[in-house]
Amino acid sequence: MLKMDKPFHDPDIDPIKDGAAFYFIASNNCNANCVFCYDQVTYAGEGRYLEHDDPVVEAALQLCIKAGIEKVVFTGGEPTIQPEKLVKLIRRAAPQFGVKRKLYSNGYGLFADVEGSPLIEQVARTHIDILNLSRAHHDEAKNTEIMRAKKVSTVDEIRRIADLQEETRFLLKLSSYMTPDGVFSAGDMHRYVEFGESCGVNNFLFRAGGHVPDKFRKTTPESSLHHRINEEIDLDSIVEQLVADYGYTELSSRHDGKYHLHVLTNGKSKITIKKEFKIDEGDSKKINRIILGPERIARSSWIDDSRTIALPL
Ligand code: SF4
Numbered sequence: 001m002l003k004m005d006k007p008f009h010d011p012d013i014d015p016i017k018d019g020a021a022f023y024f025i026a027s028n029n030c031n032a033n034c035v036f037c038y039d040q041v042t043y044a045g046e047g048r049y050l051e052h053d054d055p056v057v058e059a060a061l062q063l064c065i066k067a068g069i070e071k072v073v074f075t076g077g078e079p080t081i082q083p084e085k086l087v088k089l090i091r092r093a094a095p096q097f098g099v100k101r102k103l104y105s106n107g108y109g110l111f112a113d114v115e116g117s118p119l120i121e122q123v124a125r126t127h128i129d130i131l132n133l134s135r136a137h138h139d140e141a142k143n144t145e146i147m148r149a150k151k152v153s154t155v156d157e158i159r160r161i162a163d164l165q166e167e168t169r170f171l172l173k174l175s176s177y178m179t180p181d182g183v184f185s186a187g188d189m190h191r192y193v194e195f196g197e198s199c200g201v202n203n204f205l206f207r208a209g210g211h212v213p214d215k216f217r218k219t220t221p222e223s224s225l226h227h228r229i230n231e232e233i234d235l236d237s238i239v240e241q242l243v244a245d246y247g248y249t250e251l252s253s254r255h256d257g258k259y260h261l262h263v264l265t266n267g268k269s270k271i272t273i274k275k276e277f278k279i280d281e282g283d284s285k286k287i288n289r290i291i292l293g294p295e296r297i298a299r300s301s302w303i304d305d306s307r308t309i310a311l312p313l
Pocket of ligand 1: 031036
């Protein structure tokens with residue numbers, strides 16, 4: 001086992017839930033500085049990268065095999081910030097998982113040349129089933145204002161990624177984080193969907209963040225730049241409006257405490273709307289997810305660093 005002071009979870013004892021997912025935080029660094037970032041929570045910008053041949057990656061994979069974990073997400077920060085390293089990490093880890101292998105990116109390095117072809121083409125044809133592409137707003141100027149990025153996907157690049165869906169079983173999902181300055185109403189969402197459809201995208205995710213309790217907030221040099229809002233977004237009335245005013249059909253919905261999930265369609269596209277955090281950071285010892293980042297400590301919570309997990313090292 002990886003030596004650490006009293007890990008919160010021992011996977012040999014604490015149950016790993018069915019449907020649990022493994023998250024590789026490839027890097028905490030990001031080319032963007034979104035106003036809605038997990039502010040004091042995950043944005044550290046320390047410059048390290050999770051190397052594919054790091055023994056903790058091997059230990060993580062062993063744990064996943066033993067526990068039967070099938071879902072994997074490669075995320076950040078921005079995982080494409082070091083394209084060659086990301087491809088190596090994906091090649092090493094992705095084959096151990098099932099069919100819902102996801103990459104979260106804002107598009108920064110998706111078209112970087114890795115061994116003679118763009119990163120996204122390599123992974124979409126082989127190890128990644130879903131690309132969750134972050135774009136805060138359909139309007140270019142607003143998107144720039146909100147994401148404050150050096151580079152994110154251009155409209156042309158979104159079209160090229162969407163075209164890959166024709167050739168592979170890979171799926172592109174366009175993802176927006178709801179903020180008062182950005183996508184915030186049913187009308188905004190409808191226009192966002194229209195924008196995506198004009199690029200060939202038919203899957204959308206709108207996220208309304210959950211509340212991060214003060215005790216889990218951390219101060220970083222960047223934290224004053226971020227102003228995470230939340231909770232006050234009334235998703236139910238937005239969904240009602242999408243149905244009544246814009247002709248969407250609600251396929252399913254789920255409310256579980258502060259966790260909300262709505263799935264809608266407009267006949268052409270699938271739209272998922274969710275309030276992000278299921279506030280499950282309580283006393284449960286059940287492991288819902290395993291998160292491993294470049295700091296090399298596995299944990300089960302996005303917001304509570306003390307929920308460490310012993311890895312079989
Ligand atoms: S893309 Fe935005 S939200 Fe995602 S890690 Fe970078 S700054 Fe944070």
